[in-house]
Amino acid sequence: MVKIVASVRETATGPGVELAMVLLHARTTAHIKHWLTPSRSDHEALESFYEGIVGLVDSYTEGLQGKYGKIRVENSTYTFPTAEPLSYFLGLAQQIDELREMPGFPAESWLQNVVDEIRLLTSQTIYQLRELS
16 A cells, blocks of 8 residues: 655745846846837847846746745736836845845755856846946
């Protein structure tokens, strides 16, 4: 006789899930700003970000869910930021850094490594917006 034991996994919440939502909003923001900018260099920098972030946020979120369970999104809203692209990405970099330092943020090195890649992409975008215009 085979005994089957079911287990209930927790639902992922907290700063790790908040980062996933921030990054999805960042992708949307970058794409809209890409359409609106009159600058060719900003246009290309924003395109690099919104194309690069999709796979990274997907890897991060799926890894998060594999460890902590399905994410639970409550009251997630999106408001289009009016800041210029460089100001927006400087704020995004700060927000990523603050979220990963919060209690409850996933400490697993393999999730932190994806966040490092996300932070690198954000810093590359800042460089391109600041120095290549």
